[in-house]
Amino acid sequence: MTITRINIGPVHPSTHGVIRLVVDLDGDTIVKVEPHVGFLHRGVEKLAETRMYMQIPPYTEKLDYVAPLAYDEAYVATVEAALGIEVKERAQYLRVIELELQRIASHLLGIGTLCNDIGQMFTTFMWAFKDRDMVLDLLQEATGSRMFHVNMRLGGLHSDVPPDFVDHTISLMDYMEKRIVHYEKYIEKNTTFKERMVGVGVLTKEKAIELGVAGPVLRASGINYDVRKNRPYYVYDKFHFNTKTLYDGDNFSRYKVRMLELKESVRIIKAVARAMPDGDALGMPIKLRSPNPVNRIAVVSRELPRGECLLYMVADPQKPYRLSIRSPNMINLAAISHMAKGARFADLFAILGSLDIVMGCIDR
């Protein structure tokens, strides 16, 4: 048995950022995978200790550059928990809409890059990118910016949405419903796709709990846990939606969970948009001095597109004493050594694509 050691990355076409994988191959079978992280380390947690509360959202947004609004909201919610600020009702509805739009944008990109990783020449990727762009246009309408929105303010939003935003949202969701069905048909009827995905990179239920994976990866392994459902925040508990759980734990389940979540997100957005109350949604403007914290320690858990994110903050007056982030991507990536063992070399990238990692969030 000769072992070939191959170094993949940090610069490689399908590593979703700068990650280095050291792979030991026996013929075409993977014996060992060792991920090395830290190439995108920007010291956000340390930087947060030197900035005032509302100076930090631009940094946290750039952690997950595929779903920046979700991180924006998670951080601001932590500060709100520390300062004891209530979010206005209309702002809660709008936040839920924006978060779910961000989830749709993120999952579309995830599915597109997954198809790329298993060797399709950019077709699904480009289609998904076009649809994602329409979602981004809608977010731009709401927040004024396409990528890094910095839209959350303490107790509300930076600005209320334009009057026809709700109509635009509902019509886009009608379109999106059709597109999702189209993707499902197009991708899942492809036998090569199913061959590459079904039964590959299996993560059993026990192992998923042991490794502590989060989000779609966890739900694909048969564990029905979603922060939106189990510990609801904002108005998630007022609307009916299902958390989608599959039981195989392979690549295909992970892909399928994302696909089903897209449909659920569309449902949530439609329901929330129709039930949106009138009123004021504006939060506190950014001032030099913010109110002093009422809680010394704030812990907030949020369901990001990639899984459960836990933010732990020790609050000082005016700025955090310590901000710690439990990134779902980091935990999911750690599972790859286990999942890829015994798989074929080409499957490594299918598995990596099905985890849908973002390196900015891992290296922080």
Add this chain to the structure above:
Amino acid sequence: MPYNNTIGNIANIPYWMGSQNPLYNIIGIIIYVIIISITFSIFGYVVGWLERKLIARAQNRHGPTYVGMWGFLQNFADLVKLLAKEDIIMERADKLLFMVSIPLILALSVFVILLFPYSPSLQATSLNFGLLIILTIIAFFPITLFAAGFSTGNKFAGISAQRSVLILLSYEIPTVLVVASIVLISGSYNMASIVASQSSYYYVLLVPIGFIVFFIALLAEFERPPFDLREADSELISGWLTDVSAPYYALALFIDYARMFLGSILIAILFFGGWLGPSFLPPFFWIVAKAFIISIFIIMIRATAFRMRIDRILRFGWEWLIPLSLINLIIAYILFV
């Protein structure tokens, strides 16, 4: 033979060769080589441009637009850029093998291309065993590709070369078996007489299973998607081209189109009646047009196919293509011999 001023007869090589004057011989060969080289260069260029344009259309993109009309000169600009770049050969590379192997693959492809009959009069030489010779030369591709992959000394290139050889070796068998069924029907290894024997029915109608098997096997042999494991960019970066730079890279890109031209012409000759067609256009036009349509079909597969895994490709070859090609051979023997 009277001199006839059409494209076909300017370079009537058998005619020139038959004459005793060696000068005529050389002139005839030069004219023939020039015509075929220009044809296949233009063919390769147009197909290369169409590949970018059509795949872009399939993906809601525009493709190249800036250089030339509809971006027609984009590939030319890319070629100039590649030729202007520094030619780097890695220190760990086997320099001689590296410098020889890629031009050698192109030379082999061009050699096969020059051996095809393009019309009753436009053919280098009327070989009685032309088909066998072509299959023999195609069988050299695995060795040269293996050499090219390993000469750079890169691990990704090494894996890519191994995969290449595995695929080529297992897909050679169905190719040869299908060709055997055609030889059974036509009773000849001579490509010109194979084409001539299709004047009533194209062989694609007589051996449809054989055509499908041959098409898939040829896709695999020329490593077009979904069999493009050699250049699996999601795992092997660029496969055997990872360490290949500038002029060699340009050559390597051209090899793909040369091989695509080779395969399309071979399919046109074996299954679609070669140069046969309505007589208002010269026969040479028909064979190139048929090859062109086949190439477009090969391109469009690339826009949608997912890449297969190496074990699955080999299983597919042994479990499906080889039995099917054997069945095809038996059917052809029972029905048409």
